[in-house]
Amino acid sequence: MLDAFFYFIQQVINGLTIGSTYALIAIGYTMVYGIIGMINFAHGEVYMIGTYIAFVVITGMTMLGVEYVPLILACALLIAIIVSSSFGWAIERTAYRPLRGANRLIPLISAIGMSIFLQNYVVLAQGSRDVAIPPMVSGGWNFGSETFQASLSYMQLLIFVATFISMTSLTLFITKSRMGRACRAVAEDIKMANLLGINTNQVISYTFVIGASLAAVAGLLLGLYYGVANPHIGFIAGLKAFTAAVLGGIGSIPGAMLGGIILGLTESMTAAYISSEWKDAVSFGLLVLILLFKPTGLLGKQEVEKV
């Protein structure tokens, strides 16, 4: 009985770990959707690039003889954020901005094309095989009964802390800063914001940069957690994160966080109690179910159709 309880606790911890990284990636989808109403399909690739850059920096610094792990991680985080947000900015500038105001499907196709392009760019640059790095953060905290030991590793703790800090600073930025206020205004009504003298193009660029930075954080964290990466991880992670964003109500930032956590928990529970092969099918099934009963997602706003 106690074993079953600790086993359950373990699944909750694992689910929250994955879920919080999904939430980080989902923010990028939900913010872009909230402002310009398009699905940024290439966002998953930005996350994948974040992982690669983090791996490059970690390996490079280890080769240079740096042994102090927090310094390595801080540098990896910083550089991954810089490179990923450059990608986010460049993607918006080249593939989406010329299409502003076109039919909804046009930017979507452009985004899918961009996603294919970036994936193959990394394949060409770094090869398509898995790259693995040695674990950087090891050890953990064990608890439980004598027959079953649940554990919370320091890596998982790091993921919780980093996600919490990112989410808090994002919330503060959106609610308190001048730019954040401009973001909300543009999301509310882009034309009106333009008339009121907000540089909407700049706001949209910032949105992509913020989304890409959070994806880079997720890239570093998940890269460290799994220890391997390949150029194709972006697609499935992007799909999951987008599912999380829709689940929570697309366009809503708290919704993306909630959706990520729910999705992560669903996955770990399915993997533990049913079968790990079916976890993706169950999470998409859950998405369909929730949308059936609440078509705007859990925290989404009901949109009024205007003639």
Place this chain on the structure above:
Amino acid sequence: MQANLGHAFFSGLITFILSFPLLGLNLVTGGTSIEIQGAEPETFFYIAAAVGIVFFYQLFRDKLSNLTSAIPRPNFDSGYQSLSQAKKNKVNSWGSALLVMAALIWPFMVSRGSIDLATLVLIYVMLGLGLNIVVGLAGLLDLGYVAFYAVGAYSYALLSLYFGVSFWVALPIAGIMAALFGFLLGFPVLRLRGDYLAIVTLGFGEIIRIFLLNTTSLTGGPNGIGSIDKPTLFGMEFGRRVKEEGNTLFHEVMGISYDSTYKVIFLYILALLLVLFTIFVIRRLVRMPVGRAWEALREDEIACRSLGLNRTAIKLSAFTIGAAFAGFAGCFFAARQGFISPESFTFIESAIILAIVVLGGMGSQAGVILAAIAMTVLPELAREFQEYRMLMFGLMMVLMMVWRPQGLLPSKRPHMELINE
């Protein structure tokens, strides 16, 4: 120029950040350790060249755009546009008759590889036309169209494997099965708004693929299903020897010597007939009340409801009919390949089919055909640049959308506009 200097510097810097860490520093796994190797010197040269080009382009942007705007733009279709409507109809019907004739004669003159490629193009044409009903005509964004393709393919494969059903019997069954799946999926999800519908269909596509992958005892899982029977022509087989009791051999009946090319040509003509059938049915449908309702619904949903049209029924009909054509295409695909596995039904296929529809100009049949040819043949021509193929494919999709968002041949239909002066 002074004003552009800052921007040019920034763009150059971004180009450097985008290219240097990924292209210049390669992660190399050696045994158990991992290390970084600098790339070849020429890669660094290319990076520097790219940065330089971006810098100078941004610096002299204004002058360059002045130069290019001086070049007159060619106008290709002006001669055709000036014809009267009756003449246009005549030109169109003669043109299509000639095209069909050419498509029928053509395979007897070219190599086997070209016919094979053409058959593949025709499969994509069929898929594109089917998805065109859903996306182009009814305006419903479906990102999981490949699921219905998979249902059609697996219907035939399973029926043939377990019950020995022949291709001709399985073809309508595959269409009906796919339509049924379209109906069952469409029933609950069609009340969702555009993008939610997109993601639910995407999820559905993945569910079908995962289902096929995991039910190993029934579908063979990742190993797929092999040695599916090829289609026959009135009981005549195209192999060297008779496979099934009671069948005859094509070359024996015709009194000619055996040649494997006959089978390829037969499959090509079969695909061509299926495509012609698809085109014919859809052209009729568009002129029927249901087709008009699809387009009306795409243009203005609220107006449709005010006029008393049943929104759900219209969407559902588009979804179901579109799915049925994917089922036919899937059935033919299974028969042609002789082997299918879930690998053939990934999201990228859905994306390619969607790209064909959008690239062709949504709602336009001729455009879909042209785009299917472009999307299939162009990557094939670039075989020598194998590694750059998908890179170019992605780039082409982006550039096409930026340069010609309305598609290659946008559909034109009679319409009236308020004069807005």
